[in-house]
Amino acid sequence: MAHTGLRHGWTTGACATAASTAAYTALLSGEFPDPVTITLPKGQTPSFALAVEELDAEAGSAMAGVVKDAGDDPDVTHGALIRARVRRLPPGSGVVFRAGPGVGTVTRPGLPLEVGEPAVNPVPRQMIREHLSEVARRYGGAGAVPNAGPDVEVEISVDHGEEIARSTWNPRLGILGGLSILGTTGIVVPYSCSAWIDSIRRGVDVARAAGRTHVAGCTGSTSEKTVVALHKLPEDALLDMGDFAGAVLKYLRRHPVDRLTICGGFAKLSKLAAGHLDLHSARSQVDKGFLAELARRGGADEELADAVAGANTGLAALQLCAAAGVPLGDLVAATARDEALAVLRGAPVAVDVVCIDRAGMVVGQAEPRGPGPARRSTPPR
Numbered sequence: 001m002a003h004t005g006l007r008h009g010w011t012t013g014a015c016a017t018a019a020s021t022a023a024y025t026a027l028l029s030g031e032f033p034d035p036v037t038i039t040l041p042k043g044q045t046p047s048f049a050l051a052v053e054e055l056d057a058e059a060g061s062a063m064a065g066v067v068k069d070a071g072d073d074p075d076v077t078h079g080a081l082i083r084a085r086v087r088r089l090p091p092g093s094g095v096v097f098r099a100g101p102g103v104g105t106v107t108r109p110g111l112p113l114e115v116g117e118p119a120v121n122p123v124p125r126q127m128i129r130e131h132l133s134e135v136a137r138r139y140g141g142a143g144a145v146p147n148a149g150p151d152v153e154v155e156i157s158v159d160h161g162e163e164i165a166r167s168t169w170n171p172r173l174g175i176l177g178g179l180s181i182l183g184t185t186g187i188v189v190p191y192s193c194s195a196w197i198d199s200i201r202r203g204v205d206v207a208r209a210a211g212r213t214h215v216a217g218c219t220g221s222t223s224e225k226t227v228v229a230l231h232k233l234p235e236d237a238l239l240d241m242g243d244f245a246g247a248v249l250k251y252l253r254r255h256p257v258d259r260l261t262i263c264g265g266f267a268k269l270s271k272l273a274a275g276h277l278d279l280h281s282a283r284s285q286v287d288k289g290f291l292a293e294l295a296r297r298g299g300a301d302e303e304l305a306d307a308v309a310g311a312n313t314g315l316a317a318l319q320l321c322a323a324a325g326v327p328l329g330d331l332v333a334a335t336a337r338d339e340a341l342a343v344l345r346g347a348p349v350a351v352d353v354v355c356i357d358r359a360g361m362v363v364g365q366a367e368p369r370g371p372g373p374a375r376r377s378t379p380p381r
Contacts, residue, residue, distance in 0.1 A: 010048070011183025012082060013124030014040060016156050018048040019084035021131040022064035024101035024152065027086055028053050028139035030062060041123065042176065051081055060088035073188045075195070076167050077179065081159040086132075086152050093151040095129050102161020105179065108174025108236070110209025111202060117169070119180040120156055127186070128154060155182055169199040172235055173206050195330035196240075197247040197348055203239045204251050210236050215257050217241035217248040219264030219279065222360045227263045230354065230362075238245030243268070246277025249343040256347045259368060261353040262340060266363050267314035267328060279341065286314040294331045295321050318363060329355045329364020337366040 003095035022036040032055070035047035052065035056252050063085040070078035087098060099105050099118030108111045112122055120128075122187070135152040158164070162179035170180060182195065207215050216227040217239045224238050245262065252260060262269070266288050267278045273294070276284035292300075294307035295317075300308065304324050311317040321328035333353040340351045348371045 001181045007071035007163065008070050009073055009075065009188035010046065010179045011069060011186050012077055012080075012179065013121065013125075013127060013183030014038065014046070014156070014186035015048065015066045015068045015082040016084055016181045017127040017186075018046075018121065018126055019050075019064045019082055020064045020086060020154050020156075021135060022050055022053070022066075023084050023134050024150070025139070026053065027057075027062040027088070027152075028135060029061070030057070032056070032062075035065075036064070038127070038186075041127070042185055043186070043188040046186075046378065052083065060084055061179055066236040068358075070188050071217055074114075075092045075188060076156070080164060080179075082181075083157045084128075085157070085161070086114045087182060089151045089153050089156070091151055091154075095125075095132060095150065097125060097128075098153055099177065100155040100157025102158035102164075102178040103156050104161075104165060104170050104175035104178040104199055108206055109207040111173065111175070114320050117194050118156065119175045119178070121180060121182050123184045125160040148164065148319065151318070155183055162321055167265040169203065172240075173199070173202055185236070187277070193244065196242060197307040199246055200239055200244060200247050201251050202238075202300070204248075204255055204257070207237050207239075207289045208255060208257060211352065212237045213258040214261070215252075215259075216240055216261040217245065219243070219268050222358070223263040223265070223354075223356055226354060226356050226360050226362065231261060233261075243278055243283075244281040245272050245279055245340070246343065249277070249340055252349055253347045254342050256344075256349045257349045257354070258348070260340070261352050261354060262336065263356065266318055266357060269336045269353060270314055271356050272339055273332045275339055288314070288317055291317045291328065291332070294335065295326050295328055298326045298328060298331050300324065300326045315357065318357075322363075327364070329344060330366065331364070333364040333366035337369060361377050 018036050026032040034050045037047045048066045051067045054063040058072045065083040068080045075376040154287050163181045196204045213239045218224045271279050274290045288309050292305040295308045296305050308317040333355050336355040350368040350370040352368040353366045
């Protein structure tokens with residue numbers, strides 16, 4: 001990536017495709033291609049070195065493994081060994097996917113896979129089928145239809161995957177036992193945070209499938225605890241929004257629920273109030289001049305407004321206003337709520353906002369507003 005100086009990497013789906021292709025090639029030809037080359041959905045043709053290989057011709061199975069290289073992206077699966085074991089099946093079976101050790105199984109509806117299926121997502125499945133079909137055509141194996149593939153079982157596993165998955169969204173999404181095999185392009189773009197945003201979307205899907213009408217977008221674990229204490233929401237209604245307020249709002253605009261609570265630190269939510277949809281400190285900053293203007297709206301005199309504008313941090317500005325009886329926290333919450341509603345563009349979602357300090361204490365709130373049922377059923381403050 002010449003424009004950034006960062007290296008891109010490969011998705012778990014690309015690695016699983018490479019490993020499957022190598023294993024099936026060995027099963028038909030007796031030799032493992034090393035490196036093994038695959039074609040990604042957009043035409044790129046990366047090659048992958050094999051880390052492990054095993055051929056059992058008598059049992060009709062072969063296994064190959066690839067170490068995932070995520071490039072310069074801080075991906076929890078970087079360095080993971082992704083294995084594919086390919087076994088012959090009776091004619092007419094097609095390609096059957098199995099979850100090996102370290103790959104999760106879907107246990108809740110709302111995901112792009114049926115309950116009970118291994119967590120190998122649709123695009124990696126299609127990539128694997130197409131590559132196995134090409135191997136079958138080249139070496140004379142049964143099956144040459146791209147959408148069906150040959151008659152084999154493909155078991156994908158990830159060494160230590162169950163342990164790694166604990167630091168992902170999978171347990172909350174109902175994907176149990178390990179990681180998901182993901183990727184729509186095969187390429188990991190450094191710091192694109194596409195996996196996080198995709199997890200937000202899948203969290204909304206799971207909540208909707210479970211019949212949840214109230215979800216919460218939280219910036220971290222402290223805000224999650226606050227929301228649970230306030231609203232008694234179940235785990236599958238909690239969205240790990242992080243810094244990606246825009247991702248939550250834009251997806252809910254197309255896939256609405258009745259009510260959204262946004263909960264986070266005062267400083268982060270002041271950025272949303274100022275119109276920023278990415279709340280990361282590298283991409284947006286607390287605007288103390290903006291806070292000073294909000295303070296004026298709340299009754300602050302010029303001396304206090306000047307002090308807020310010159311405050312060292314957002315928290316310091318909040319404390320100055322609290323000492324003077326100016327409800328800056330509530331003003332930030334209300335303005336953030338209105339910004340969220342503007343992004344939703346009339347979608348039937350009522351929004352309320354809760355601002356907290358680092359200890360999890362509520363320092364500002366805005367009651368639900370918007371076209372969702374919560375607006376009609378909740379009295380004004």
